[in-house]
Amino acid sequence: MPAIPAEDLLRELTPQVLGALVRRFGHFATAEDAVQEALIAAAERWPRDGVPDDPRAWLITVASRRLTDLLRRDQARARREETVARWMLPEQWLAPAADRLQDADDTLILLFLCCHPALTPASQIALTLRAVGGLSTAEVARAFLVPEATMTRRISRGKQRIRDSGLRFAPPTAAERADRVAAVLHVLYLVFTEGYARTAGPGLLRTDLTAEAIRLTRLVRRLLPEDPEVAGLLALMLLTDARAPARTGPHGELVPMAEQDRSRWRADQIAEGVALVSAALPRGPVGPYQLQAAIAAVHDEAPTAAATDWAQITALxxxxxxxxxxxxxxxxxxxxxxxxxxxxxxxxxxxxxxxxxxLADDPRLPAARAHLWELTGARVAAREAYRMAAARSTNLAQQRYLNARADRLADDPPVAG
Known part of the structure; x- marks a missing residue:
């Protein structure tokens, strides 16, 4: 089996290491800082010295030492120092690689913590990508087109909120569980959506965000294999992302679904997505992610745009x-x-x-209206609606597409009935 690239390995291990430290010591913000420093150390040393035999234990060792240093500098350190002084790197932290149930539990708890309803949606997304996704603050800032200093403040406020509210690193109660899982799924859905149709910027896609959203949703799926909405969300992402190769033209221009080359759609993702949603739908209450995945499956399984089963999509x-x-x-x-x-x-x-x-400022309403007016032959109304949609859009690729549709209606003669 080929070795996992160091960068991918670090990203995979980040939530495990952070979860282990927070479970042991609490202090989410301080533990997160210690883990980030351990990751920096690994990025510097592993290419030179080689990846350790047990990279997880190495990261925990380095991070825990740094955490000890940080805690000792805290003004209210007395009892924590005593706890840290008694603590030694125990055998369970160097456990065999096969014994990773606690790692999975810690990662899920970490997701629950980052997506806690006490935090704002912006903080939930930022903390999830930073703590669980392993992205740097600079990477998260670039993903959402904000200065790094702005994202630093956003992450800091989220960590401060966790500290001030006394949120515990523990699974939610039975009464909280459904809402907390829903919050996690909503955050992952928002991350995917921003990657697939970015709200601003020059390009249409952010493949790093869609890939990260799918990776984290796969993780949640492994941790909650019986939850049909988790399966539904993963299916939705896979079925939607399957169209990405055909969604833009050679110059980055938007290509609507009806005009896409379906031979470029990713057949393996479509097959996996269809299998997931087909298995999830009969298992329990049908939720919105399962329904959206079912709609995406109908689109993806149609051999041509004309063959799309719109009646079934309408019913869904x-x-x-x-x-x-x-x-x-x-x-x-x-x-x-x-x-x-x-x-x-x-x-x-x-x-x-x-x-x-x-929908007052949303470009999708005038864009939909323009498309339907164009179908009815109301060219002037359609052109004006396309212009309105372009003016509301903050994504340059979408703006260019909408303005091009309006220009075509101004230039092309009407088709005789």
């Missing part, structure tokens, strides 16, 4: 609408209705969303 969106009051779901349902029952029916549903304040 109607079930999804019954689970939550989500304006984006309502918008997508309207488009599905247009494709299955006619553009006029879809436009009527979109008109009902015109006054929804949650």
């Amino acid at each position: 969106y109607e079930i999804l609408l019954g689970l939550s009051d989500n304006p984006v779901v309502a918008l997508n349902h309207a488009v599905a209705v247009a494709m299955s029952r006619g553009a006029s029916a879809g436009l009527a549903l979109l008109a009902e969303l015109a006054d929804d304040a949650r």
